[in-house]
Amino acid sequence: MKHCLTIAGSDSCGGAGIQADLKAFSANGTYGMSVITAITAQNTQGVFDVQDINPSVIQHQIEAIFDDIRVDAIKIGMVSRPETIEIIAATLKKYPLPPLVIDPVMISKSGYDLLQPEAKKALIEMLLPMATLITPNLPEAEVIVGYKIDTIELMQKAALDLHKLGCKYVLVKGGHLENDATDVLYDGAQFHLLHSKRLETINTHGTGCTLSSAIAANLAKGLHVKAAVEEAKAYITEAITHGFKLGHGVGPVHHFY
Numbered sequence: 001m002k003h004c005l006t007i008a009g010s011d012s013c014g015g016a017g018i019q020a021d022l023k024a025f026s027a028n029g030t031y032g033m034s035v036i037t038a039i040t041a042q043n044t045q046g047v048f049d050v051q052d053i054n055p056s057v058i059q060h061q062i063e064a065i066f067d068d069i070r071v072d073a074i075k076i077g078m079v080s081r082p083e084t085i086e087i088i089a090a091t092l093k094k095y096p097l098p099p100l101v102i103d104p105v106m107i108s109k110s111g112y113d114l115l116q117p118e119a120k121k122a123l124i125e126m127l128l129p130m131a132t133l134i135t136p137n138l139p140e141a142e143v144i145v146g147y148k149i150d151t152i153e154l155m156q157k158a159a160l161d162l163h164k165l166g167c168k169y170v171l172v173k174g175g176h177l178e179n180d181a182t183d184v185l186y187d188g189a190q191f192h193l194l195h196s197k198r199l200e201t202i203n204t205h206g207t208g209c210t211l212s213s214a215i216a217a218n219l220a221k222g223l224h225v226k227a228a229v230e231e232a233k234a235y236i237t238e239a240i241t242h243g244f245k246l247g248h249g250v251g252p253v254h255h256f257y
């Protein structure tokens with residue numbers, strides 16, 4: 001059995017964050033573990049409150065896992081504050097690093113800031129260079145590179161610029177462009193364009209969390225990055241296709257076991 005770790009925020013309604021990550025790890029045939037960075041009070045209609053976890057408790061969660069258990073892949077999601085980012089980077093550096101997928105979570109679909117603006121610099125300087133793969137969507141990529149991205153050519157330029165930050169692979173997700181979604185995967189030498197049909201549904205809560213966790217699970221199982229991304233895309237496409245109504249707002253994607 002391969003072991004995956006998510007370092008991310010809790011979503012009380014279970015659609016995104018830690019809860020989505022653990023479901024995706026499990027559904028993709030791995031054992032899931034979690035380091036919780038923040039607790040959100042959240043439902044399908046929005047995020048209402050956030051409590052950041054003390055850096056020392058984040059450190060101790062990471063140490064408790066690594067001092068005892070082999071970790072085959074890590075996914076990092078919501079990291080909210082500079083202090084959170086600093087302690088994660090410093091603590092992970094004490095151990096051999098398995099494949100690391102970073103989903104640079106910034107704003108929830110409902111418009112709530114999940115990354116404080118002052119944490120952007122720490123994310124770029126301390127965490128992104130450690131990543132095997134980063135998986136920004138277009139608004140997140142725009143915040144990091146500092147220009148508007150609205151064509152495939154600009155997605156490729158952004159992938160080049162993001163790669164210069166030090167991560168090995170970049171997946172710029174094109175779901176926010178109109179028409180069918182094309183994602184750009186860049187490995188430092190070649191671009192791979194990954195096409196998928198646009199799915200007509202509002203129930204997409206947790207899409208980004210689920211995709212990055214499915215990729216991490218595939219990396220833990222030994223797949224190369226391109227294959228890990230392609231298989232995870234097939235998984236998220238099914239999960240979105242079967243996204244369902246929950247509560248009164250944006251429902252979650254459906255995990256398949």
Ligand code: PLP
Pocket residue numbers: 008009010011016017018040042077078105106107108109110114204205206207208209
């Ligand atoms: N809440 C938490 C804790 C998250 O980590 C994320 C991840 O992006 C979200 C909410 C946002 O999810 P979504 O934008 O899919 O609603």
